[in-house]
Amino acid sequence: MSDRLVVNKTYKQFIGGAFERSESGRSYPVAGVGGELLANAVQGSRKDVRDAVAAARSAQGGWAGRTAYNRGQILYRVAEVMESRRDEFSAEVARAGDGCSDEAAAQETTAAIDRWVWYAGWADKFATVLGGANPVAGPYFNLSVPEPVGVVGIVGFGEPPLLPLVSRLAPVIVSGNTAVVLASERCPLVAITLAETLALSDVPSGVVNIITGHRDELVPPLAGHVAVDSLDLTGCEPDMAADASRQAAATITRVVSASAAERQWADESAQSPYLIDAFCETKTVWHPKGR
Amino acid sequence: MEPVGDFDLEYAAALESTAPVRLGSQYGLFVEGEMVEPAAGRLAPTVNPATGEALAEVSVADAADVDRAVAAARTAWEGGWRDLPGAERAKYLYRVARLLQERAREFAVLETMDGGKPIRESRDLDIPLAAAHFFHYAGWADKLDYAFSGRRAAPLGVAAQVIPWNFPLLMAAWKLAPALACGNTAVLKPAPTTPLTALLLAEVLRDAELPPGVVNIITGDDAAGAALVAHPGVDKVAFTGSTEVGRAIAAEMAGTGKRLTLELGGKAANIVFDDAALDQVTEGIVNGIYFNGGQVCCAGSRLLVQETVADTVVGKLQRRMDTLRVGDPLDKNTDIGAINSQAQLDRITELVASGVAEGAELYTPDCVLPERGFFHAPALFTNVSTAHRIAQEEIFGPVLSVLTFRTAEEAVAKANNTPYGLSAGIWTEKGSRILWMADQMQAGVVWANTFNRFDPASPFGGYRESGYGREGGRAGLLPYVELVA
Numbered sequence: 001m002s003d004r005l006v007v008n009k010t011y012k013q014f015i016g017g018a019f020e021r022s023e024s025g026r027s028y029p030v031a032g033v034g035g036e037l038l039a040n041a042v043q044g045s046r047k048d049v050r051d052a053v054a055a056a057r058s059a060q061g062g063w064a065g066r067t068a069y070n071r072g073q074i075l076y077r078v079a080e081v082m083e084s085r086r087d088e089f090s091a092e093v094a095r096a097g098d099g100c101s102d103e104a105a106a107q108e109t110t111a112a113i114d115r116w117v118w119y120a121g122w123a124d125k126f127a128t129v130l131g132g133a134n135p136v137a138g139p140y141f142n143l144s145v146p147e148p149v150g151v152v153g154i155v156g157f158g159e160p161p162l163l164p165l166v167s168r169l170a171p172v173i174v175s176g177n178t179a180v181v182l183a184s185e186r187c188p189l190v191a192i193t194l195a196e197t198l199a200l201s202d203v204p205s206g207v208v209n210i211i212t213g214h215r216d217e218l219v220p221p222l223a224g225h226v227a228v229d230s231l232d233l234t235g236c237e238p239d240m241a242a243d244a245s246r247q248a249a250a251t252i253t254r255v256v257s258a259s260a261a262e263r264q265w266a267d268e269s270a271q272s273p274y275l276i277d278a279f280c281e282t283k284t285v286w287h288p289k290g291r
Numbered sequence: 292m293e294p295v296g297d298f299d300l301e302y303a304a305a306l307e308s309t310a311p312v313r314l315g316s317q318y319g320l321f322v323e324g325e326m327v328e329p330a331a332g333r334l335a336p337t338v339n340p341a342t343g344e345a346l347a348e349v350s351v352a353d354a355a356d357v358d359r360a361v362a363a364a365r366t367a368w369e370g371g372w373r374d375l376p377g378a379e380r381a382k383y384l385y386r387v388a389r390l391l392q393e394r395a396r397e398f399a400v401l402e403t404m405d406g407g408k409p410i411r412e413s414r415d416l417d418i419p420l421a422a423a424h425f426f427h428y429a430g431w432a433d434k435l436d437y438a439f440s441g442r443r444a445a446p447l448g449v450a451a452q453v454i455p456w457n458f459p460l461l462m463a464a465w466k467l468a469p470a471l472a473c474g475n476t477a478v479l480k481p482a483p484t485t486p487l488t489a490l491l492l493a494e495v496l497r498d499a500e501l502p503p504g505v506v507n508i509i510t511g512d513d514a515a516g517a518a519l520v521a522h523p524g525v526d527k528v529a530f531t532g533s534t535e536v537g538r539a540i541a542a543e544m545a546g547t548g549k550r551l552t553l554e555l556g557g558k559a560a561n562i563v564f565d566d567a568a569l570d571q572v573t574e575g576i577v578n579g580i581y582f583n584g585g586q587v588c589c590a591g592s593r594l595l596v597q598e599t600v601a602d603t604v605v606g607k608l609q610r611r612m613d614t615l616r617v618g619d620p621l622d623k624n625t626d627i628g629a630i631n632s633q634a635q636l637d638r639i640t641e642l643v644a645s646g647v648a649e650g651a652e653l654y655t656p657d658c659v660l661p662e663r664g665f666f667h668a669p670a671l672f673t674n675v676s677t678a679h680r681i682a683q684e685e686i687f688g689p690v691l692s693v694l695t696f697r698t699a700e701e702a703v704a705k706a707n708n709t710p711y712g713l714s715a716g717i718w719t720e721k722g723s724r725i726l727w728m729a730d731q732m733q734a735g736v737v738w739a740n741t742f743n744r745f746d747p748a749s750p751f752g753g754y755r756e757s758g759y760g761r762e763g764g765r766a767g768l769l770p771y772v773e774l775v776a
Binding site for chain 1: 441541542750755758761769774775
């Protein structure tokens, strides 16, 4: 290191394609492995959550309206851009939370990149695998197709901070959902670096929105929002998940949480077309046949 | 109908015989393969809604009975059902399907007596479809390895299943067939007003030699249903009924980790474009709203008709409504039978009154309703605004609200302007418009140039506040399995 002073990055929230501080003006310190200050993250507010949901809502139709081929290319593009910034991701993973070795951090980054590639390839295939023609007993054409449920609220898993986030986000957006993600409270920085990657990867504004801050403050407004169609509570502690599920019941919001097998983040069991399906609705269309 | 010339065109009644039905005077609970007395000995009558008279007394289960049924289901699951080869489970289900077919007339007549639906519907739709459901899922039992790519489908355990009164046996089949095919055992609770075909199904299950405890059927009131879904011994809850109760169940189960599927209410739009074949449309609208007296969660209760043909369509509808026959559900000529209960009739009457009070215009044919029993004439409202209660709330009766639109975009906006999302209808001769409209509908089932079609191979279930999960087809297996890597 020379005598040049390092230029530190300001980590802002990602809402509607813009990097913004909280409307509340608050921030909170994020500590590294040795307790040193890594950065001041934004301490998001309920208003920020509502803004993020609004951004996700308005982006959803357009994103779902893209061709599956196009969504697949965009997810693949995320992997490309991550690959080009892999050292930055690895360094952030290594120093977040309890930290890990450089080697483990590099593996985590590699697995996250590969997971984007895996889901990118599903974009134009999951409907073939999950839907199809139904042979009904009558002169009818009958077809079932999976459709995105709409806006999905994702409560991100705590640590490690990168692979679980990608593992839950990619299957949500590949089908045409948009997402509001609550980043890990303790290790939020890599989520924001991921947001920067998404912004550079042709992911349209509002498709992914990332809020940082305190869980107990942010989960209730997300879970209780009428415009949120599905919730992934994988990152919630049991009591908080139960409270959020009770809120979700008021609007019959679908609640999803990762199974034990899906929490083996580095394994193939953490990825599945049925995870895409978990954030889809099945629509079945009938039409008579006749001359 | 008025006599024409010298001919009286009025139909003579063509009553279906009740001879195949052998009613008991009292019914117990079906637990562990036996009919047993309820712990507290409570009984309640089940009423024929076409006469208002009691048909029999059925048991009212309490918490102790629920415990016993859940324990029986658990024992049966752990004691063999979960380990039985799929091919063997399949054969039990095929037996059930065949036994239902053999006793179809008896089931149809009993369904009509207990629930009030026209015999034509119970005979031609409810019972054959129930048998078909068992037949369809029987075939899945030994093919689960082919259903889910790269995953093995493991059963969940004991399923608690609470079903409604509008399609009693069919809903029992929709619940039991996939649960059993996937290797679960079940405790089924039929609706308080329509327990009898479920209890007759118990006979069929016994005749099929289904191992004791694999299916347990407990009758009772809403408290019994609540005790069942809240029971810590069940692994999965499936409920079909109102959105209000669905909300309560979802809240009750929050944090328990139990799997839940809900099939709830609806307020379907039936959308008619000006190029549609209007005579077919008329039949489709009538089928959409007056089938089972409109006591159907997917009923086409909001007619959205393009402005240019609105008067024509309403005129045709009114003429068609004049010919609908309301009356004895056992009469094979009857189009609209009895409303299921006094409580439901009161709700329909109240909502119809609200439509009149809010300024909508009511049309109802000049038909004579039977003097006893619970009946409601077919009703049609025009001058309806989207804010009216009759355009927003699920009525669950033979009441159609007519709204108009100008453009396809407006039709989409109005159709989706509801918290529900169960079904939708589209009527147009233009193929590209059908497919575009189908894409826009926030609904789990879209019927284009038809309405109210059901099939065991076809997934059924809603978007949004109409619930989650699907019944029918491969998608109908998912609520009853855990996918294991």
